[in-house]
Amino acid sequence: MSATLLALDTPAxxxxxxxxxxxxxxxxxxxxxxxxxLRPHVKTSKCLPVLRAQxxxxxxxxxxxxxxxxxxxxxxxxxDVLYAVAMTPGKLLQVLTLRRKGCRLSIITDSVAGAQAIxxxxxxxxxxxxxxxxxxSDGHRSGLKVEDPALLQVAQVLCAGSMQLVGxxxxxxxxxxxxxxxxxxxxxxxxxxxxxxxxxxxxxxxLPCPQVSVGSTPTALSALSLEGVTEVRAGVYVFFDLVxxxxxxxxxxxxxxxxxxxxxxxxxxxxxxxxxxxWMAMSRDRGTQKQHRDFAYGQVCTAxxxxxxxxxxxxxxxxxxxxxxxxxxxxxxxxxxxxGSRLRILPNHACATGAQFPHYHACxxxxxxxxxxxxxxx
Amino acid sequence: MSATLLALDTPAxxxxxxxxxxxxxxxxxxxxxxxxxLRPHVKTSKCLPVLRAQxxxxxxxxxxxxxxxxxxxxxxxxxDVLYAVAMTPGKLLQVLTLRRKGCRLSIITDSVAGAQAIxxxxxxxxxxxxxxxxxxSDGHRSGLKVEDPALLQVAQVLCAGSMQLVGxxxxxxxxxxxxxxxxxxxxxxxxxxxxxxxxxxxxxxxLPCPQVSVGSTPTALSALSLEGVTEVRAGVYVFFDLVxxxxxxxxxxxxxxxxxxxxxxxxxxxxxxxxxxxWMAMSRDRGTQKQHRDFAYGQVCTAxxxxxxxxxxxxxxxxxxxxxxxxxxxxxxxxxxxxGSRLRILPNHACATGAQFPHYHACxxxxxxxxxxxxxxx
Numbered sequence: 001m002s003a004t005l006l007a008l009d010t011p012a013x014x015x016x017x018x019x020x021x022x023x024x025x026x027x028x029x030x031x032x033x034x035x036x037x038l039r040p041h042v043k044t045s046k047c048l049p050v051l052r053a054q055x056x057x058x059x060x061x062x063x064x065x066x067x068x069x070x071x072x073x074x075x076x077x078x079x080d081v082l083y084a085v086a087m088t089p090g091k092l093l094q095v096l097t098l099r100r101k102g103c104r105l106s107i108i109t110d111s112v113a114g115a116q117a118i119x120x121x122x123x124x125x126x127x128x129x130x131x132x133x134x135x136x137s138d139g140h141r142s143g144l145k146v147e148d149p150a151l152l153q154v155a156q157v158l159c160a161g162s163m164q165l166v167g168x169x170x171x172x173x174x175x176x177x178x179x180x181x182x183x184x185x186x187x188x189x190x191x192x193x194x195x196x197x198x199x200x201x202x203x204x205x206x207l208p209c210p211q212v213s214v215g216s217t218p219t220a221l222s223a224l225s226l227e228g229v230t231e232v233r234a235g236v237y238v239f240f241d242l243v244x245x246x247x248x249x250x251x252x253x254x255x256x257x258x259x260x261x262x263x264x265x266x267x268x269x270x271x272x273x274x275x276x277x278x279w280m281a282m283s284r285d286r287g288t289q290k291q292h293r294d295f296a297y298g299q300v301c302t303a304x305x306x307x308x309x310x311x312x313x314x315x316x317x318x319x320x321x322x323x324x325x326x327x328x329x330x331x332x333x334x335x336x337x338x339x340g341s342r343l344r345i346l347p348n349h350a351c352a353t354g355a356q357f358p359h360y361h362a363c364x365x366x367x368x369x370x371x372x373x374x375x376x377x378x
Numbered sequence: 379m380s381a382t383l384l385a386l387d388t389p390a391x392x393x394x395x396x397x398x399x400x401x402x403x404x405x406x407x408x409x410x411x412x413x414x415x416l417r418p419h420v421k422t423s424k425c426l427p428v429l430r431a432q433x434x435x436x437x438x439x440x441x442x443x444x445x446x447x448x449x450x451x452x453x454x455x456x457x458d459v460l461y462a463v464a465m466t467p468g469k470l471l472q473v474l475t476l477r478r479k480g481c482r483l484s485i486i487t488d489s490v491a492g493a494q495a496i497x498x499x500x501x502x503x504x505x506x507x508x509x510x511x512x513x514x515s516d517g518h519r520s521g522l523k524v525e526d527p528a529l530l531q532v533a534q535v536l537c538a539g540s541m542q543l544v545g546x547x548x549x550x551x552x553x554x555x556x557x558x559x560x561x562x563x564x565x566x567x568x569x570x571x572x573x574x575x576x577x578x579x580x581x582x583x584x585l586p587c588p589q590v591s592v593g594s595t596p597t598a599l600s601a602l603s604l605e606g607v608t609e610v611r612a613g614v615y616v617f618f619d620l621v622x623x624x625x626x627x628x629x630x631x632x633x634x635x636x637x638x639x640x641x642x643x644x645x646x647x648x649x650x651x652x653x654x655x656x657w658m659a660m661s662r663d664r665g666t667q668k669q670h671r672d673f674a675y676g677q678v679c680t681a682x683x684x685x686x687x688x689x690x691x692x693x694x695x696x697x698x699x700x701x702x703x704x705x706x707x708x709x710x711x712x713x714x715x716x717x718g719s720r721l722r723i724l725p726n727h728a729c730a731t732g733a734q735f736p737h738y739h740a741c742x743x744x745x746x747x748x749x750x751x752x753x754x755x756x
Contacts, residue, residue, distance in 0.1 A: 009469075085642065086642040089718045090388070110643055111717065114643065141698055264464040264465075264466050265489055267514075276466070280733060283661070284663040284664070286664075320519055338491065339495065340466050340468055356733070
């Protein structure tokens, strides 16, 4: 472990830069070979150096989950921004302001009422908003079903109201519930086919629908064909995490985000290590709880990042973590992990764990550690 | 709903100031009547105006869960600070620096090795650290058992090393698993009796142990006697939450923290409302999952804060919440909760939900809304 890393206060969120770059290249090459653009979702990292690395590798534009992220990316020179949460009237002024500054911020809607509100506000302010229609490809959340008559109505409202109908977009979030390649390939095909069918429905009515945007990390890494799709959105692939490991789209050595923690005590009779990484550091995310392998609050690794088989962050209070070992193997915990010694914890969900930290510490292969700030709040 | 509140961007973390002040007064009066000092835990709010209200009501000093909180409170003039997580060698320099500036920052340890490290560092820097010994009163986390021979050894190491042994402290965190008054009273008595016994063990050996500090919100509000205790620490009582509601130490009308959210869509066939409060706003905390009443990701209220019976935030993605109604009652969701309409969500765990926001919006009884910043990170 480098001296710089040893000197860090804990808990700290570490990025393994080599792994991150490998993850970025892997996804970009895959999208290149499938002949679609990649529009990474910045919600995972909320961090400009990460986004810059994605763009340098070939990404086209960015996806955001909040308007604050849109402002943050645009201020760094990224003008092509898709805000992938359904627009509400109260947020349109902020969108307008960004667009008037030169940001090509596009928005989404999945209802006639939503489209009407966008048209009314756009006409009132003489603005031609760029709008995507959100499609429900798997029933897990929002979006219009491809057979819903409202799909064409929304398209008509937008076009008649002189807004720019950019295309259709969907997110097959239920891919997170799968864990084998065949099911993932089927879900990717369902996501693709549904969204392409929605575009064809709109085009058949004589309305424009140039773009078809799909994506989630599991489907993006499993799709056999993306025919008819023009761009893919994905976020968590940049770091990966234990949930993605369980789904089967990455290996342990791909996980680029970890939490550096310090041993603060022992309960020897119980075989517990106490650490300074509680849920405030890890988040309360227990995404692996319902998967085939439950990692509790995280997989424990050595300070250098080597997976300690059977060592889990089993419990988490606000600033206390409890590490247990299975099987106990008669370890001398106090000798092996004295107070002050350091470990790393791999998180269930990189988006949730990253959000607990004001900055990352990005570790390069030469032992250098770079402080990268990240966005918090709305 | 006031115009100021209507104009807020969502999601927003609202504090009902009248409820908060009532909660503060309730706990302070209880501690006054039990003749102990109250040292509130700032880890819940991490917010100076909240802490100032607690101190104005009579609190003596503050408890913190991170050294950043200690710096934050001391910069605001609060000098008497207890850092209630076991000290590690790597954090001693930061403690020393704060003490040299005039902060009466005290620290805790629960091991001979921990005490030795404090002594070694203190002697090296000619500093007499103020140290508490942490006692395990319920087996839930850290601390020394009262019958453990290490208890006296730690006291001896500290005293022989010329540190100031302030006293003993404990936290009966397993009170969070209870839900009836009798069990809570028994746990409060166990917490008190164990910690007092630890102090007596140290005193019987001829060593000083002036202070006895106990506390958790449930035990503090249930204790019948605090004989032998000198101070109580508690945090979440300032806002309360659904977990505390289920434990039985507060009523729905005491919950002072809520998340203001906007309806962004509907899935009419499923009876779903989609909102802009996902887990990034609520946190992933599902503290009521194992309790007798599971509130999913939160209890839904009207924009004015009135509990909508049976309406829960059942699902949460990063920036999407899914509200369901039980029973469905044939509601016309689109008419009753159109896109752009507002609701409030009461959280499972105020400490975790608050942490997701850079600031609170504190609402006074005259309709005024005050922006209060809060601490993030370490």
